[in-house]
Amino acid sequence: MTTRLHPFSTAPAPVKVWAPGKINIHLGVGEAGDDGYHELATVFQALNLGETLTLIPGGTRSIIVQGRYADAAVPGDESNLARCAVDTLIAALEDGRDVEVLRELDIVIDKQIPVAGGMGGGSADAAAALIGAAHLIGGVDDAVLHEVAVAVGADVAFLLRGGTAIGHGRGERLSPVLTRGTFHWVMATSARPLPTRDVYARFDELHPTPTPAVVPDEVLTALAAGEPEALADHAANDLTEAAVSCMPEIAEVMEAGCAAGALLPLLSGSGPTIGFLARDAHHALDLAVLLQATRGVNEALRTTGPAPGAHVVAGS
Numbered sequence: 366m367t368t369r370l371h372p373f374s375t376a377p378a379p380v381k382v383w384a385p386g387k388i389n390i391h392l393g394v395g396e397a398g399d400d401g402y403h404e405l406a407t408v409f410q411a412l413n414l415g416e417t418l419t420l421i422p423g424g425t426r427s428i429i430v431q432g433r434y435a436d437a438a439v440p441g442d443e444s445n446l447a448r449c450a451v452d453t454l455i456a457a458l459e460d461g462r463d464v465e466v467l468r469e470l471d472i473v474i475d476k477q478i479p480v481a482g483g484m485g486g487g488s489a490d491a492a493a494a495l496i497g498a499a500h501l502i503g504g505v506d507d508a509v510l511h512e513v514a515v516a517v518g519a520d521v522a523f524l525l526r527g528g529t530a531i532g533h534g535r536g537e538r539l540s541p542v543l544t545r546g547t548f549h550w551v552m553a554t555s556a557r558p559l560p561t562r563d564v565y566a567r568f569d570e571l572h573p574t575p576t577p578a579v580v581p582d583e584v585l586t587a588l589a590a591g592e593p594e595a596l597a598d599h600a601a602n603d604l605t606e607a608a609v610s611c612m613p614e615i616a617e618v619m620e621a622g623c624a625a626g627a628l629l630p631l632l633s634g635s636g637p638t639i640g641f642l643a644r645d646a647h648h649a650l651d652l653a654v655l656l657q658a659t660r661g662v663n664e665a666l667r668t669t670g671p672a673p674g675a676h677v678v679a680g681s
């Protein structure tokens with residue numbers, strides 16, 4: 366593969382990558398293992414609400430965060446999940462491949478996913494960074510990318526693939542799920558973050574002996590049939606009670622969405638964002654207008670799923 370160079374520069378041209386956010390259409394939470402992580406049985410759906418990263422070779426390892434959700438909580442150092450993903454890939458490829466180009470990348474993140482909202486924004490950045498880095502060095506084996514993704518974060522492997530999938534383990538053991546048509550979501554964000562660890566700690570207090578994590582067959586049948594009403598009857602998130610206990614206004618927003626006609630209020634991951642399932646695009650628009658005026662809702666964002674996984678949108 367030939368890599369085009371910037372005019373007046375010896376560095377390869379920048380690459381731009383998009384990666385989706387996600388909702389957990391179903392989240393079954395089981396027992397915690399010795400490592401403290403709970404056994405999950407989840408159905409991920411990738412959303413057409415995502416992040417765009419630009420990886421610029423020949424830089425100074427800077428991280429610039431811009432866009433709708435540029436936030437002081439997003440780190441600009443090695444702990445940023447995008448940087449962490451590239452550094453983990455470099456370490457995994459220490460087999461003689463030329464990875465020099467990846468060592469001094471500047472990374473620009475166009476943040477369109479709320480931070481710490483349970484929609485996997487940081488994981489999307491990691492997935493995008495992996496795809497961009499792989500592109501810059503002429504491709505990386507899928508199995509290696511998967512391994513690196515899992516090392517960086519539990520949701521990163523799914524966001525590489527996109528679509529709809531069941532995730533077991535910490536969410537990294539993936540199998541694709543058949544879906545028909547488009548599902549319409551209104552994502553109601555909160556102005557306040559809710560740390561994932563707080564929700565799991567409360568879950569442990571509420572459920573000292575949790576039942577095994579499962580995905581009901583009816584959820585898969587509804588997805589395959591493309592029937593949002595049937596999906597609403599069976600999808601659930603086991604973390605809901607714990608999240609409400611940590612942040613009571615979540616229950617108020619859920620009730621407001623149901624009163625406004627949503628088919629299903631669904632905590633996204635560990636929250637505090639709540640995904641409301643709509644019948645169709647018109648219904649989603651009506652819901653978004655009503656939710657936007659609801660106390661406790663920062664923004665009501667319309668989106669659809671499933672969306673594709675992380676992919677290059679521009680670069681030579």
Ligand code: ATP
Nearest residue numbers: 438445446480481482483484485486487488490634
């Ligand atoms: P998940 O649903 O995967 O648990 P989330 O959507 O709730 O994640 P993120 O937006 O991914 O939450 O961020 C959680 C924390 O991760 C942030 O508070 C921040 O400190 C840290 N972080 C590291 N890298 C990033 C990044 N690129 N974008 C956002 N947060 C990041």
